[in-house]
Amino acid sequence: MAKKTVISAKEKKRVAAIYALLEKTYPDAACTLDFRSPLELLIMTILAAQCTDARVNIVCEELFKKYKTVDDFADAPPGTLEKAIHACGFYNQKARSIRQSCTMLREEYDSKVPENMEDLLRLPGVGRKIANAVLGECFHQPAVVVDTHCKRVSNRLGFTRNTDPTKIEMDLQKLWPEEQWTMFSQYMVHHGRAYCQARSPKCLECPLYDLCPWPEKTPRLHES
Numbered sequence: 001m002a003k004k005t006v007i008s009a010k011e012k013k014r015v016a017a018i019y020a021l022l023e024k025t026y027p028d029a030a031c032t033l034d035f036r037s038p039l040e041l042l043i044m045t046i047l048a049a050q051c052t053d054a055r056v057n058i059v060c061e062e063l064f065k066k067y068k069t070v071d072d073f074a075d076a077p078p079g080t081l082e083k084a085i086h087a088c089g090f091y092n093q094k095a096r097s098i099r100q101s102c103t104m105l106r107e108e109y110d111s112k113v114p115e116n117m118e119d120l121l122r123l124p125g126v127g128r129k130i131a132n133a134v135l136g137e138c139f140h141q142p143a144v145v146v147d148t149h150c151k152r153v154s155n156r157l158g159f160t161r162n163t164d165p166t167k168i169e170m171d172l173q174k175l176w177p178e179e180q181w182t183m184f185s186q187y188m189v190h191h192g193r194a195y196c197q198a199r200s201p202k203c204l205e206c207p208l209y210d211l212c213p214w215p216e217k218t219p220r221l222h223e224s
């Protein structure tokens, strides 16, 4: 039988304090992809792999003028979709995922993006990160999105010791009530960009400094 994780009262207090500080630091935190429908977010999250959200927003501003429906993507003639998403990188693979996913949506889901994890994971090119983003942002379901920022920042803050995204997701789910999962995911992205960058994090300016156990964080002068 799996051993149940017990979180100490002290750790619960630290985790709650971090959430409160993140809430205060990023009062306007929101998804950084400009989507208007579940289909748009699905396409954008497929395009966002190995690409910045800013670039995806620029590419999709034009893309969504031409491609508006599941049929538009599923029936895109060879080469056209690839050209339209070229700037996002890995365009052949991403175009294939989009075409195949939209074909499946049309044939099996009445051209609608499903509202549950199991069905979303059936779509080609869709993993838990994309599925959680769609469930949390579009359908307001509890969902922890483990992207590169969440992975790095959560490890540094001591929320997980895992590197596998699914295990990280499970670890993070134990720390907060479900209604905080989606916002927590967004805070991780914002904090990863603003302070806790992969290289040269701004530890001395970070509002979470006193609560962060990362052994490699920059020491304060009087501590060194």
Ligand code: SF4
Pocket: 156, 157, 195, 196, 197, 201, 202, 203, 204, 206, 207, 208, 209, 212, 213, 214, 217, 218
């Ligand atoms: S103190 Fe440094 S490592 Fe810790 S969360 Fe802040 S920026 Fe990241």
